[in-house]
Amino acid sequence: MDITRGLVAIGAGMSVLTGMLTGLGQGLAASKAVEAVGKNPEAAGPIRTMLIVGCALAETCAIYGMLVAFILIFVFK
Numbered sequence: 001m002d003i004t005r006g007l008v009a010i011g012a013g014m015s016v017l018t019g020m021l022t023g024l025g026q027g028l029a030a031s032k033a034v035e036a037v038g039k040n041p042e043a044a045g046p047i048r049t050m051l052i053v054g055c056a057l058a059e060t061c062a063i064y065g066m067l068v069a070f071i072l073i074f075v076f077k
Contacts, residue, residue, distance in 0.1 A: 004076070012072040018065030026055050 033051040037044045 008072050008076045012069040015065045015068040015072065019062040022058050022062040022065075025058050029054055029058070 029051060033047050036047050040047075
């Protein structure tokens with residue numbers, strides 16, 4: 001076994017961590033949005049819109065991390 005396979009596995013594992021951190025960020029954003037709606041119920045529409053856009057942008061980071069992991073695993077053997 002050569003060292004490149006090990007390094008590729010480490011890189012793929014690190015890129016999968018983006019999914020975990022994205023989940024943490026989305027959970028924090030959702031909790032703050034619920035807090036904001038609780039304090040100001042009439043602003044629920046704009047808060048919901050901002051939350052959905054923010055979570056969608058955060059989710060693209062997780063998808064890119066998964067894509068990098070797949071490329072590392074299946075292309076660099």
